[in-house]
Each structure stands twice: as C-alpha cells, then as structure tokens.
Amino acid sequence: MATSKLERHAAQLSALGHPLRLTVLRFVVKAGAEGAAAGDIQAHVDTPASTLSHHLKRLVEAGLLASRAEGTFHYYTASYAALRALTDYLWEDCCKAGAREPSACC
Amino acid sequence: MATSKLERHAAQLSALGHPLRLTVLRFVVKAGAEGAAAGDIQAHVDTPASTLSHHLKRLVEAGLLASRAEGTFHYYTASYAALRALTDYLWEDCCKAGAREPSACC
DNA sequence: AAGCTGGTTCGAAATTGTTAGAAGTAGTCC
DNA sequence: GGACTACTTCTAACAATTTCGAACCAGCTT
Numbered sequence: 383m384a385t386s387k388l389e390r391h392a393a394q395l396s397a398l399g400h401p402l403r404l405t406v407l408r409f410v411v412k413a414g415a416e417g418a419a420a421g422d423i424q425a426h427v428d429t430p431a432s433t434l435s436h437h438l439k440r441l442v443e444a445g446l447l448a449s450r451a452e453g454t455f456h457y458y459t460a461s462y463a464a465l466r467a468l469t470d471y472l473w474e475d476c477c478k479a480g481a482r483e484p485s486a487c488c
Numbered sequence: 489m490a491t492s493k494l495e496r497h498a499a500q501l502s503a504l505g506h507p508l509r510l511t512v513l514r515f516v517v518k519a520g521a522e523g524a525a526a527g528d529i530q531a532h533v534d535t536p537a538s539t540l541s542h543h544l545k546r547l548v549e550a551g552l553l554a555s556r557a558e559g560t561f562h563y564y565t566a567s568y569a570a571l572r573a574l575t576d577y578l579w580e581d582c583c584k585a586g587a588r589e590p591s592a593c594c
Numbered sequence: 595a596a597g598c599t600g601g602t603t604c605g606a607a608a609t610t611g612t613t614a615g616a617a618g619t620a621g622t623c624c
Numbered sequence: 625g626g627a628c629t630a631c632t633t634c635t636a637a638c639a640a641t642t643t644c645g646a647a648c649c650a651g652c653t654t
Contacts, residue, residue: 392507398578399502400612401494412581420631430614435632437612454621454630469575472504475518506642526601536644541602543642560600560651 390445391471394464397444402427403437410447410460417450417459496551497577500570503550508533509543516553516566523556523565 385393398404409426410418418426424434438458441447446465447458491499504510515532516524530540544564547553551570556563 388507388510392505392510394505395501395510396505399498399500399505401498404494404498404501407578408581411579421629424631431631432614432616432633433612436614439632440611451620451631456631465578469578472513472571472575473517475514527599530601537601538603538644538646539642542644545602546641557601557650562601 387471391468394444394446394468397440397446400437402429402434403441406434406437407441407446407460410458411462411465413459415459417448417457420456420458423458493577497574500550500552500574503546503552506543508535508540509547512540512543513547513552513566516564517568517571519565521565523554523563526562526564529564 398407405427406423409423420431420434420438423438424431427434438447438449442449442458446461446468448461450457450459504513511533512529515529526537526540526544529544530537533540544553544555548555548564552567552574553564554567556565
C-alpha cells in the first residue's frame with residue numbers, strides 16, 4: 383500500500399465532493415452489479431462527454447468505480463466494498479476518547 | 489433550504505476530502521459530546537493555528553461540526569446526525585434500478 | 595489598563611480542480 | 625476500407641483551494 387488509509391479515504395471523499403460525481407456515483411450504485419454504460423450516465427447527467435469522462439476517471443482512480451469494456455461500450459460499476467469501507471471509516475472509534483457516555487451517538 | 493440535498497452533501501464530502509480535515513473530524517468524533525478544544529486539535533494535528541482555523545471553519549460551514557465558546561476556548565463537536573445522514577445518502581436507493589439481484593450489495 | 599493566552603481573519607502566492615471544444619482511439623457495420 | 629458510433633485524451637483557459645505569516649480580537653489575570 384503506497385498511500386495510507388487516511389490518504390486513500392480522503393481522496394475518495396474528495397472524489398465524491400462534487401455534485402456531478404456524486405450524482406454519477408449514486409446513479410451507478412443504483413444500477414447494481416451490471417453497472418451503467420458511459421452513454422447512459424451521460425444521458426442522465428446531461429454533460430459534455432469529455433467533462434464526464436474526466437470525472438469518471440477520477441472516480442475510478444479513487445477506487446470507487448470499476449470499468450469494463452464491452453465492444454465500444456464502457457460500463458462502470460460501483461465498488462461496493464470500497465464504499466462500505468469508506469462509510470465505516472467515518473464512524474470508526476466513535477466516542478472512544480471521552481468515555482463519559484457509553485455510546486449515545488453511534 | 490437554499491441549496492439542494494445533493495449540493496449540501498457534495499459540499500460535506502468535499503469538506504471531508506482533505507487529509508487534515510478528515511483527521512480533525514475523526515478526532516472530534518472520538519471526543520464525543522463534550523467535543524474538543526481548538527488547541528487540543530492543533531496539538532493532535534501539528535499544524536499552524538491559522539491553517540487549522542481555516543479548515544475548522546470549512547467543516548463548520550459544511551454542517552459537520554458545531555462550535556461553542558467557553559471563555560477563550562473554542563470547543564468543536566461533531567454533528568452526528570449530519571454525518572449519519574451523509575453516510576446514509578451514499579447508499580440510498582442502492583440496486584433499485586437493475587432489480588436483477590435482490591440486494592447482493594447493500 | 596497592560597499583558598498574556600487562545601483563536602480567528604486577512605492577504606498573497608503556489609497549487610490544484612474544472613470545463614469543454616478539438617482531436618484521437620477502438621470497435622462495429624456495411 | 626470507409627463511415628459511423630462510443631468514448632477517451634489533449635489542451636488551454638479559468639476558478640477554487642491550500643498554505644501560513646502577520647495582524648487582529650476577545651477573555652482572563654493582575
């Protein structure tokens with residue numbers, strides 16, 4: 383692992399921190415195991431292909447999406463495990479320092 | 489609500505998408521209901537006060553942290569409800585489009 | 595009120611992210 | 625092979641973020 387868990391998760395959150403990319407991720411998450419083709423995504427977000435492609439690349443680089451080619455179609459699928467690890471990370475060690483209340487928050 | 493749910497959550501994810509801010513959030517989440525003073529946070533992250541203050545402001549503006557003053561001390565507490573809403577949002581409507589497998593991913 | 599402590603705001607430079615047209619690549623179908 | 629489809633990469637302009645010293649402000653203490 384070249385980068386730390388912290389760095390990797392920060393990069394993933396940063397990747398999600400853009401309205402268009404967040405929309406794309408949710409669309410692909412909805413699409414399930416088969417994923418969604420780049421064209422379908424483009425129709426959904428109504429954005430120039432070059433712009434969308436740039437954002438898709440960022441999501442793939444962050445490890446949140448995986449891509450597979452079928453003919454000229456490029457399908458993107460959500461990396462559910464990575465997404466789960468990310469959300470879990472935010473709650474890790476919740477309320478472990480104060481120890482005043484057992485776990486009112488988590 | 490001036491901005492949409494999408495925009496707000498994207499802004500929150502963007503706020504978390506920085507190693508220092510992610511470290512800070514996790515530190516404050518750990519601290520529980522009492523929160524952590526800016527000085528304690530600074531000691532933990534070892535960063536110039538002005539830089540840290542800028543990042544804390546960003547987290548508060550995103551609605552992820554709340555701040556309260558006690559004398560000259562500024563305490564920051566995690567907005568657990570906002571954080572929960574954010575993590576839930578990422579999984580909302582998971583696998584609702586394909587409907588091929590019932591819910592292998594969520 | 596002067597001085598100290600705990601933090602915030604200002605300002606300016608360096609870096610990074612965003613956008614989208616134009617050009618390029620790769621697969622498919624006559 | 626030539627045209628078409630489905631995307632990606634290149635490029636360059638513009639916008640936003642990041643950093644941190646310096647200046648500032650608000651409370652406390654004497």
